[in-house]
Amino acid sequence: MLSTRHGVRVLGPTDLAAFLDLTGRDPVVNVFADYRARTTNLEPRWLGGEVWGRFRDGELVAACHLGANLVMVEATDEDARVFAERALTRRRSVSTIYGLQAPVRAFWDVVATGWGRPREARWCQPHLEIAGEPAVAPDPRVRRTTRDDLDVLFPACVAMHTEEVGVPPDQGGGADLYRTRVSQLISLGWSFARFEDDRVVFKAEVAYASPHAAQVQGVWVPPDLRGQGLAAAGMAAVVEQVRRDIAPVVSLYVNGYNTPARAAYARVGFRETATFATIMF
Missing domain, CATH: 3.40.630 (Aminopeptidase)
Structure with missing residues (x-):
């Protein structure tokens, strides 16, 4: 009514x-x-x-x-x-x-x-889009993950989530639920990563997708490997594969204070189209 x-x-x-x-x-x-x-x-x-x-x-x-x-x-x-x-x-x-x-x-x-x-409020999060070929060469070693990758991939997902959100996703009995979500993204073909010696050196996932667009989340490079261009080349590979197989436009939103990430996305060819905000409890 x-x-x-x-x-x-x-x-x-x-x-x-x-x-x-x-x-x-x-x-x-x-x-x-x-x-x-x-x-x-x-x-x-x-x-x-x-x-x-x-x-x-x-x-x-x-x-x-x-x-x-x-x-x-x-x-x-x-x-x-x-x-x-x-x-x-x-x-x-x-x-x-x-x-x-x-x-x-x-x-x-x-x-x-x-x-x-709220636990935190982030009022300035640029929303970014790319609808064409990436402006940098894609990393050829970034690929879709498989179920065989789960044991190596899951700790990287936990590390990314903890760093980004401030709360471990596997605390308070949430490990099984979060592992199920990671497995689901793998099954959908929405999980991408580069591995070296049984270690994740870059990863990202598609969180949501429609016939029109796909939103990427969980972009992560281990702290000791940052500043080497892995994020830009990795995201270029994700953009290429997502636009080919999932949706014609790739989007994401990023914290305004995350200058290195914003610079990497700009190198790939993402453009800012709006400003998001997030309030977390």
């Missing part, structure tokens, strides 16, 4: 076409929501949460994915505030809020006092 005040309701399978039209307004920025819709059909039991839609004159104009991740789609600041007011009627269940900086900030301004202090 529509909220009589704000025109907001929970979306379901009958809304899928309208929702995909909405994500299609910027299919690269909205790749997470597009992927989630296509893989769950907007069925709450598969979403593990809900997707809210805001309607104006019968047309879906904005949406909010509310699961482990809270991500808004084509939301203005006003839409974000409306979603936030609705979110305040329930206990916080999300672990991360992320997306375009402006609506994330507008949402947070409303829920901040009710949802508690």
